[in-house]
Amino acid sequence: MTQPSSSPLLKTTLVWKLDDDVSTDVIYPGRYMATVLPSETPQYAFADLPELNKKLATGEFPRGSAFVAGKNFGCGSSREQAASTLKGYELAIVARGFARIFLQNAINLGLRTIVCPQIEASVGDALEIYEERVVNTTTGKTFPIEPLPKSRQAIIDAGGLIAYTRSRVVAENSPES
């Protein structure tokens, strides 16, 4: 997985900005929680922000687009739909910080999350994301990334928590174990 930091892991464009403390109630309102399958949740992303919901649903943002958020993104409920709904659009979320459960859910489901405490960018800016920094190529500024703990990286490297756990289950059930 480790790539030379001279080539970006992702080249993307910032398409939407969000404030501090965006809660999971805003990302995925509670009234849609009976919808659970990752294939069905994307339609309700930011359902209470109709403009944003529509832009997502109509495919206005290309896959791999970036959202930039403030501190404590994903605070509140443990509902995993908040991660799967964004994963459905293959967004990259660059935030000054994430709430614990949301970040873990994102990692488990393979939603790309980048912890970048000092990020400054405006809608339309081009971003290059490297392993340890985000470069805003529009403004020419560079911002450091807080690396994920190794334990979490292992889940990402396995392709998500389901695959990670599956390999453990298989190992535990193999005759040699």
Add this chain to the structure above:
Amino acid sequence: MPMTVAEKILARASGRPAVSAGEVVEPRVDLAMSHENAALVINQFREIYAETGIEARVWDPSRIAIIFDHRVPAESAKTATNQKRIREFVALQGITKFHDIRADQGGICHQILPENGYVVPGAVVVGTDSHTTTHGAMGAFAFGIGATEMASVWALGAALNIEVPETIKVVVSGVLPEFVSPKDLILHLIGRLSAEGANYKVLEFHGDAIRNMPMSGRLVLSNMAVEAGATAGIVPADSETVRYLREVAGYKGELDLVQPDRDARYVQTVEVDASQLTYQIACPHTVDNVKTIDRVEGTKVDQIVIGSCTNGRADDLAVAASILRGRKIADGVRMLVFPASWRIYRESMKRGVIDDLINAGAIIMNPGCGCCLGVHQGALGDGETALSTTNRNFLGRMGNAKAQVYLCSPAVAAASALTGRISRPPKGVSKHDATFQFPAPENDACVEAG
């Protein structure tokens, strides 16, 4: 090595002599709780086993609790179908701690677990609900996880890749003024720490105000620890924990009251003088937007809500009744009461508390999450304001992004119902006899349930 409560619990559960903050461990799980979102857990659990040729069996069906509470009875065909699938899974796997939509066993998961003695001091508890922190009040290490992570726990019996968190020591001294409650204390604390002030950390509660606090109040503190971002909120176990487990929950097993070491390492110490506190209100749209009541007094409200896993307990209903007894709620105000469990509902009925509330004009709803998360009953109209004893006021939380939610204690909620505006409890009303403990379980069906 000196350890905090969280470190001690995680060390034991990981089979290590000692751990310290920052280490990565894989603790064995003592109890894994889900509610209706078990529907997604089941889906992810089956995915894990897909194409492995291995039969999908949970690691220990006696350690899984599933409680229907978020949408009871089902508000839609979709929910009813999810609940049906969960029931089938429960039967298939032989899951024992299952609480269906029944008056002899139902309620909100964060009340059902303690009142049935499912959580003991020193346990590792995970739940697919962020307010799983509630169970830290029993001296356990309890935290919220997502559905896929729960599927992994069901398969392996352990929580994977848990970083031992740092601990903030909260020391609360003094006596709370009359009607100022644990809710005011925790709102004050969240205002001070901010919504992310305890991210990835544990709050460990100490001080004489905590030692003198009944379990009903401790559950409020631990419940809302997550609103400061905390992974867990732990009240080290003591005689009150034992009393609650023996007398209320009917727990008969041995107990290990895990205590922090005297020289345990804390990243921060926060001190609160309870006697200096007044009523606190969390204003829209974040829980840490906390103001003392003088700054929002008189704000007009349309709906009062008393209930939830935070303040739907017997003491909370009794405090409200002591304020409303013989009075009427204001014209134009709706007051909804959701007891946190059927057991609480029945006890409150026997005490006359429910009658007092009904006579005042309150509607008593069936125990469960009710309107707390905006999916089931008690919706707000555009531009309306709710004053609620629940724990979250995020934009859209009660189902309408054009409405506002303020959070407060049961006493302030009841007082405000009388005036239709955010108000302090009236003078001349005494809290005397408002606080009561559950009687010991006699032949109470819900204690045996599951």
